[in-house]
Amino acid sequence: MKELTSYISEEKMIRLLDFTNELIIHEGSFSSKLKNLCIELDAIHQTHTTFTVVYEKEIQHLPSLRFNEEFQIQEDRQLYKLLLQDPIPIGWQDLEHLALHRDTHYYVTNQGFNAHYYIPVYTKKNNPIGYFICYYDQHKDEHMNIAQFTDKITKIVQLIHKMQRYQTQIAQLTLVDAHTNLPSYKQFLRIIKQHKAKNKTGVIKIVEPGEFSKVVELFGRPAGDVMLKELGKRLKHLSASENSEVARFTSSSLIMFTPIDFHTIEKTRNAPITDAANSPFIIAGQQIYTTLKIGIAPFEQGHTEYDAIRFAESALTDSKLVPGTQINYYIEQSNRNVKRELLLLNHLKQAIQQKQITAHFQPKFEVRRERIASMEALARWISPELGFISPGEFIPMAESSGLIREIELQIIEQVLQWQQQRQYDGKRIVPIAINISPEHFYHPLFIPKLKSLIGQYYADPHFLIIEITESMSLFDFERAKIILTKLRLLGISTSVDDFGIGYSSLSYLQKFSFDELKIDQSFSRKIDELATQTIVKSIIQIAHMLDMTVIAEGVETLEQSTILKELECDVIQGFYYSRPLSIEDASKLLDEQIHSKKIQFNH
Incomplete structure (x- = not known):
């Protein structure tokens, strides 16, 4: 970046590179990172220039940005696509009417900028990211190599885009359990938090095959994953609601949310969920029957998602104490008992000391x-x-x-x-x-x-x-x-x-x-x-x-x-x-x- 450092001081260059590193590792959307990059570039150059980036997704959203009756929406979109095809300098008047720059227009002209430079930004596979624009005062900066500088900045945009894509892919991996292709526990939490934000209530169920450990011992861990994957399909099929969510919870259990009243199913004791164990699971070519241990708890207003899951775990623990397929419904007394146990345990350690x-x-x-x-x-x-x-x-x-x-x-x-x-x-x-x-x-x-x-x-x-x-x-x-x-x-x-x-x-x-x-x-x-x-x-x-x-x-x-x-x-x-x-x-x-x-x- 020798050309770039000739345009700005070495100190500012170091500042820009440090800032770029922070942007890459920082959580946030690609759009917010580009916005912050432009703000930092403006700060580095003070009053000489201002920067903006418009990326491909914004071009696709142009129909919601009608602003000028003499230009049709379709023409606006086509013009942006044309701009992405040829990285040549374009005068101010050529961009004056563009929808995505109308908000910027007043600020730019008010600051006395009278020239700009536009260059498209592509990935290494030549997929358009968007374009980068530098507005400047051509009378003050006529000797500066704006084109060359902007060209180097686009490489930073490319790097941010690449790392953002990797981060998105990694994030997606955490949302799906790789062994069962079921949603992960992290994704399950995101989903029920969304339900909670919409004031939707229901029940949390934790389901564990009673013979899971024996299956793993006989056939290996992949066999256990196969059993849970099939169990997840059955639970989804048997659910009382199409909006039920089933996810991997622990190595041996699944967790499920169903938008149904807890007190209703507790009173009726109607639980078709147990039918998931009626037919055998095919493991390593063999038919394996299993019992189910199930804990059910309410997910209601006044309780966090973590409370509801903890209550269901408590009910599951009780169900494991009884032979055969067993469903346990959470009762408030169980929570009081757990609190009492934790309180006593803390005091017991002090009592011994x-x-x-x-x-x-x-x-x-x-x-x-x-x-x-x-x-x-x-x-x-x-x-x-x-x-x-x-x-x-x-x-x-x-x-x-x-x-x-x-x-x-x-x-x-x-x-x-x-x-x-x-x-x-x-x-x-x-x-x-x-x-x-x-x-x-x-x-x-x-x-x-x-x-x-x-x-x-x-x-x-x-x-x-x-x-x-x-x-x-x-x-x-x-x-x-x-x-x-x-x-x-x-x-x-x-x-x-x-x-x-x-x-x-x-x-x-x-x-x-x-x-x-x-x-x-x-x-x-x-x-x-x-x-x-x-x-x-x-x-x-x-x-x-x-x-x-x-x-x-x-x-x-x-x-x-x-x-x-x-x-x-x-x-x-x-x-x-x-x-x-x-x-x-x-x-x-x-x-x-x-x-x-x-x-x-x-x-």
Whole structure:
């Protein structure tokens, strides 16, 4: 661009090139970029020149620009086309009547410009982009090479046009899912935003083949794409409205908008959408039947498109919990539950850091000697902001979020601190049972960390009982056996919790050796039934033959306690004898037993 730099200073040239680079990467239409280019050129040349670009699309729109009765619209269009054919200088009077320049005419003449130069701009494939015009004062700029300068500027226009075309192509690719040729999620969002702007309501549906992961595992990812592509066609065909939109949502699901009243379909439960799974999908030449998991939510005023999609996802999650083809309709309570879960999760992390979760002890009473045999440590959380949080709410959340191990380690440490203090005070210590989750039990540092804490507090491991649930063995039999053996070698007792509710209860006892067996509380609640008594009696007899202590949990009435005693249950635990107590109250109860030899209970 040596000729160009001779026309304008090097500093202005650098400015122009920098500006061009910004234009290329900036989002916006081709028209807006050309407008900004002309504005920048005007600024660079100050009062010497003014620039304008008229491009091909504007020429096609000339019928809407009737301005001069003595020239017909068709003639105007033809004249512009002629101008695109021959890049020659044209005098001012030749362009004075042209429709696209009428608005510019007043400004140009008012600025004292009396000459112009026109040159067409083409792509490299000789397709017309439009033409570039520089208006100038021929008396002031007669020595400037306007033609040569304008010719170089057109190359910038060509570059902007080329990059704009690439950007448009890339943008189009993001609007279509390449694997299914369905609209992409991005395009789906654009469409429903347009519906929202027009105050159109409807429903959002998220549909996922129940066997999608198996299809992918057997036939590969392309097979899954084939299934979703066909499913998309079926959903569109079965839709209650021609204006429905179906798009790819995730790798395994589709998302759909239908302009229909949510409450109507929720009440009638009329969902022909499930018919999409009536016929098989042809995958790799094989017929594959699948179930459908569907979540449906309203898309109404007052909710953003993201809210509606989130609601549908929530409904989809619930539908996955039920076997077979399942439709779930979003209810407001679900949203409140999710908000509650997020709130608790945030506070739970703080609670662990600040050690707000404390151990409470629930005594276990030996039937024969009528005294406290041991106690179970239970986690309790009283949040400064939220108040008491039920363990039935925060324990499952801690397990699913991976925080349960930290909570259990804090409970273990509180137990060992209590035992150490009572040992220093010369008071009676009883074994404390601690529930351990599967994640913690199988953690590689479970045994090393436990040994470390025992050593730190100079604790007697014989006063620790590790409780694990019956379902624990389903994770890894061999590893469980090794870990239980290590606990036994340390002198720590083990207990199987919630016994009797699993499908492999007896085989569980056959494979593992436990010190205690805790009968699930569901048996205690129905112990007045003869069938339940028969089952419990059999469990107690088997456990005794294996030299195990039997504990019945969840005992709440005198009748339940009496029957369990008659069935020769060794230890009873439940609200009938004592609720979970703070460490201080549990210590007082234990001390009272020592002095009175027998505890008086208030039932």
